[in-house]
Amino acid sequence: MKVLVAGATGAIGRPLVSALLAKGHEVIGMSSSENGARSLREKGAWGEVANALDENAVLALVRRVKPNALIEELTSLPKRYTPEQMRAASDRDRNVRLVGRRNLHNAARAAGARRYIVQSTGFFYGPGEGLATEKDALAVNASPGVAGSVRTYMQIEERVLSARDLPGVALRYGFFYGPGTYQDLIDGSVSEQVREQAYPVIGSGGGVFSFVHVEDAAAATVAALESDPGVYNVVDDDPSEMSVWLPAFARFLGAAEPPHLSQEEALQKAGADAVYYATRLCGASNGLAKRKLGFAPRKLEWLSKPKAAAS
Numbered sequence: 001m002k003v004l005v006a007g008a009t010g011a012i013g014r015p016l017v018s019a020l021l022a023k024g025h026e027v028i029g030m031s032s033s034e035n036g037a038r039s040l041r042e043k044g045a046w047g048e049v050a051n052a053l054d055e056n057a058v059l060a061l062v063r064r065v066k067p068n069a070l071i072e073e074l075t076s077l078p079k080r081y082t083p084e085q086m087r088a089a090s091d092r093d094r095n096v097r098l099v100g101r102r103n104l105h106n107a108a109r110a111a112g113a114r115r116y117i118v119q120s121t122g123f124f125y126g127p128g129e130g131l132a133t134e135k136d137a138l139a140v141n142a143s144p145g146v147a148g149s150v151r152t153y154m155q156i157e158e159r160v161l162s163a164r165d166l167p168g169v170a171l172r173y174g175f176f177y178g179p180g181t182y183q184d185l186i187d188g189s190v191s192e193q194v195r196e197q198a199y200p201v202i203g204s205g206g207g208v209f210s211f212v213h214v215e216d217a218a219a220a221t222v223a224a225l226e227s228d229p230g231v232y233n234v235v236d237d238d239p240s241e242m243s244v245w246l247p248a249f250a251r252f253l254g255a256a257e258p259p260h261l262s263q264e265e266a267l268q269k270a271g272a273d274a275v276y277y278a279t280r281l282c283g284a285s286n287g288l289a290k291r292k293l294g295f296a297p298r299k300l301e302w303l304s305k306p307k308a309a310a311s
Contacts, residue, residue: 007073009036015218052100062107069115081189122172131285143272167229174210174235202278203263205243210235223293236297239283252302
């Protein structure tokens with residue numbers, strides 16, 4: 001199958017391109033820079049340069065390469081994961097997700113593509129008992145930044161899943177970990193902050209985080225090329241509270257125990273979204289992805305291997 005990947009040089013894009021090539025697909029990777037396109041060509045993919053916000057350029061590219069399927073992995077996130085930098089990047093990121101992705105979707109429909117896959121969220125479900133399934137509501141009444149992100153994801157999913165002429169799949173990924181992510185053990189932003197004791201447990205730390213290794217997410221995305229259309233939670237088997245995963249992650253890194261902040265202190269220092277993450281996030285169930293995509297995620301490594309990573 002000829003597959004165009006938008007966001008092909010990002011944290012999920014890189015392992016996704018490799019996984020697609022390994023399965024024998026013809027891969028066209030779209031990058032915003034010539035350096036990115038060159039790195040894709042070196043891996044054996046086509047490397048194409050286009051600005052997702054340029055509607056005409058995107059349409060021309062998609063019509064020229066005529067992909068059977070298009071996978072959206074576009075984001076514009078900051079390199080350092082802090083409340084301040086995430087807030088500063090939010091408008092830019094939302095514009096890329098809404099306008100850039102819409103341009104790609106419209107182009108895919110115009111070019112006669114047969115499958116469309118989009119990145120969505122598996123960690124912004126509304127609070128509830130147990131693990132959330134794909135039928136449960138997202139957190140529309142969360143803190144302002146989280147609620148804004150939820151509205152963006154809902155618009156994206158509505159656009160993709162309501163298109164009658166192009167079968168769509170929305171993959172609700174968990175928080176990425178692994179190479180090139182914020183949880184990269186060597187130089188990931190969260191890893192660095194944990195080592196610096198700058199990433200605290202807030203309040204009870206009762207918010208439940210769903211993670212997924214980027215290579216497992218890539219494998220599920222390849223499988224979604226042949227799956228039934230719809231929504232799938234692509235998360236690991238170990239959704240865990242911040243009070244559990246964060247101290248375990250610190251031990252795995254060989255770092256000191258994370259500091260603790262009260263909700264009041266965190267609200268002043270980091271804002272309402274950080275408090276929401278730490279205390280209100282709801283974990284997600286991956287049962288549907290296991291049944292329909294053959295999804296088999298690895299166990300979250302810092303829960304299964306408590307010893308410090310080698311330096």
